[in-house]
Amino acid sequence: MQKPLYQQVIFNLEQQIKKMEANAKLPSERQLLAKYGVSRNTIRIALQNLEERGLIYRLHGKGTFVSSIYLNRPNIGGIYSFSEEAKKAGKKATTKNCSLELVQPSERIAKQLNLEPCQQAYRLIRLRLVDNQPRIYSKTYLPEKLFPNLHLSDLENKTLYGVLREKYGQLSVLAFEDVQAVSLNEAESSFLDEKVGSPSLKIYRKTIDDKNLPIEFTVSLARGDKFIYRSKQYNDLTK
Amino acid sequence: MQKPLYQQVIFNLEQQIKKMEANAKLPSERQLLAKYGVSRNTIRIALQNLEERGLIYRLHGKGTFVSSIYLNRPNIGGIYSFSEEAKKAGKKATTKNCSLELVQPSERIAKQLNLEPCQQAYRLIRLRLVDNQPRIYSKTYLPEKLFPNLHLSDLENKTLYGVLREKYGQLSVLAFEDVQAVSLNEAESSFLDEKVGSPSLKIYRKTIDDKNLPIEFTVSLARGDKFIYRSKQYNDLTK
DNA sequence: GAGTGGTCTAGACCACGGT
DNA sequence: CCGTGGTCTAGACCACTCC
Numbered sequence: 376m377q378k379p380l381y382q383q384v385i386f387n388l389e390q391q392i393k394k395m396e397a398n399a400k401l402p403s404e405r406q407l408l409a410k411y412g413v414s415r416n417t418i419r420i421a422l423q424n425l426e427e428r429g430l431i432y433r434l435h436g437k438g439t440f441v442s443s444i445y446l447n448r449p450n451i452g453g454i455y456s457f458s459e460e461a462k463k464a465g466k467k468a469t470t471k472n473c474s475l476e477l478v479q480p481s482e483r484i485a486k487q488l489n490l491e492p493c494q495q496a497y498r499l500i501r502l503r504l505v506d507n508q509p510r511i512y513s514k515t516y517l518p519e520k521l522f523p524n525l526h527l528s529d530l531e532n533k534t535l536y537g538v539l540r541e542k543y544g545q546l547s548v549l550a551f552e553d554v555q556a557v558s559l560n561e562a563e564s565s566f567l568d569e570k571v572g573s574p575s576l577k578i579y580r581k582t583i584d585d586k587n588l589p590i591e592f593t594v595s596l597a598r599g600d601k602f603i604y605r606s607k608q609y610n611d612l613t614k
Numbered sequence: 615m616q617k618p619l620y621q622q623v624i625f626n627l628e629q630q631i632k633k634m635e636a637n638a639k640l641p642s643e644r645q646l647l648a649k650y651g652v653s654r655n656t657i658r659i660a661l662q663n664l665e666e667r668g669l670i671y672r673l674h675g676k677g678t679f680v681s682s683i684y685l686n687r688p689n690i691g692g693i694y695s696f697s698e699e700a701k702k703a704g705k706k707a708t709t710k711n712c713s714l715e716l717v718q719p720s721e722r723i724a725k726q727l728n729l730e731p732c733q734q735a736y737r738l739i740r741l742r743l744v745d746n747q748p749r750i751y752s753k754t755y756l757p758e759k760l761f762p763n764l765h766l767s768d769l770e771n772k773t774l775y776g777v778l779r780e781k782y783g784q785l786s787v788l789a790f791e792d793v794q795a796v797s798l799n800e801a802e803s804s805f806l807d808e809k810v811g812s813p814s815l816k817i818y819r820k821t822i823d824d825k826n827l828p829i830e831f832t833v834s835l836a837r838g839d840k841f842i843y844r845s846k847q848y849n850d851l852t853k
Numbered sequence: 854g855a856g857t858g859g860t861c862t863a864g865a866c867c868a869c870g871g872t
Numbered sequence: 873c874c875g876t877g878g879t880c881t882a883g884a885c886c887a888c889t890c891c
Contacts, residue, residue, distance in 0.1 A: 379879060416655070438858075553844050556796070674870080675877065676870060676875095
């Protein structure tokens with residue numbers, strides 16, 4: 376199956392952009408559609424995607440320009456876009472599903488998932504790699520009552536969210552993420568192939584569904600030197 | 615001058631959606647284009663806007679539905695929830711404006727702010743404290759051409775964004791924040807009253823206005839043991 | 854006036870979900 | 873099978889910026 380044209384354009388433009396100077400001018404939309412042999416609409420969909428993600432900015436009557444914030448970064452993107460971002464950077468992102476077990480979660484985890492004291496949860500341990508180097512080590516807790524009969528084999532070549540949606544009809548809408556700076560202890564440093572004491576990001580994520588009920592809680596640890604957490608903040612103009 | 619058609623559609627649909635039940639189905643795109651007498655492209659631009667803002671979600675082959683969490687994305691995440699969060703915890707948050715100087719920014723900063731080599735910027739150094747303990751040390755760069763005659767006295771008992779809006783009519787719309795884990799060097803550790811080598815969060819923030827032009831760039835350093843960066847992530851239901 | 858991005862049309866075919 | 877959203881085309885005119 377062929378990827379959509381606009382994604383190919385995004386992929387190609389993104390690589391061009393990375394080689395360019397900040398605030399450099401991109402070819403005009405008409406030049407791009409001639410170059411790629413697609414319609415202007417397709418070009419604009421691609422540019423809009425790049426704009427949303429902060430790689431470019433557009434000025435009416437002037438042109439399209441390279442945004443400065445993405446340059447010179449070891450890795451980019453929040454934790455969700457992890458694999459996509461890596462792919463677009465021409466690197467190979469893989470996810471290793473290390474284990475999936477039914478466990479009795481700690482009180483803290485149980486609270487996050489609205490679990491009664493006796494209820495169990497699946498604990499999924501994953502390692503994300505870029506070009507076979509470990510980047511993120513994560514533990515995900517999923518309430519058993521929501522996802523009965525979950526197996527490691529379900530996750531092969533699929534995203535976790537894809538499985539939750541397709542096998543269980545569960546849609547996640549919103550996630551809260553807390554990010555903290557920590558020093559790696561000995562166990563953690565071995566998972567990430569880093570030195571003990573290295574700074575790293577600890578990311579706590581709680582995902583809720585469309586009824587505001589928690590469906591997942593994840594604690595991730597990401598190498599400080601190779602991972603940057605990125606977010607967009609929409610300002611409230613009334614304040 | 616008439617507003618664009620897609621904005622009228624957004625406005626109208628938004629009012630309908632607010633009257634609807636959560637997870638209710640909206641008319642299909644073909645029905646909507648007949649109703650509004652516009653092309654499907656225009657309908658899709660409107661729906662995409664509503665989707666981005668979390669009012670609706672779309673499912674391939676099924677339809678478009680009302681999201682149960684109607685959120686207009688206030689800036690509750692990120693570094694700027696700092697003082698509010700502290701207040702809720704019953705603590706006293708203060709901001710100390712240490713200095714405001716007109717400087718020749720480094721090449722890196724100038725790029726972020728789209729400045730020509732000769733153009734200057736104000737550098738505002740601030741320290742955020744909770745119960746008189748330092749938490750965040752930040753350097754904010756503001757283009758002089760946008761904010762002439764800025765003085766430290768302008769900032770007394772006012773937020774920076776309040777001053778930019780009231781004195782200069784400058785509205786910020788969107789900010790990108792990159793968060794990285796680092797170890798404190800000697801100078802940094804003295805500002806934050808912490809040990810050298812302690813893990814801390816380095817936060818790069820770039821704020822842009824409604825024309826996608828940068829109006830502010832800030833580099834902040836926050837104590838890893840006392841500060842948590844919080845953000846909301848809206849999931850893409852199609853993935 | 855020439856070139857840019859912004860908006861818009863009226864079609865088309867594809868991929869997916871359910872009957 | 874049909875209806876849904878997803879992708880795509882080949883045009884058009886408008887609004888803005890700069891010369």
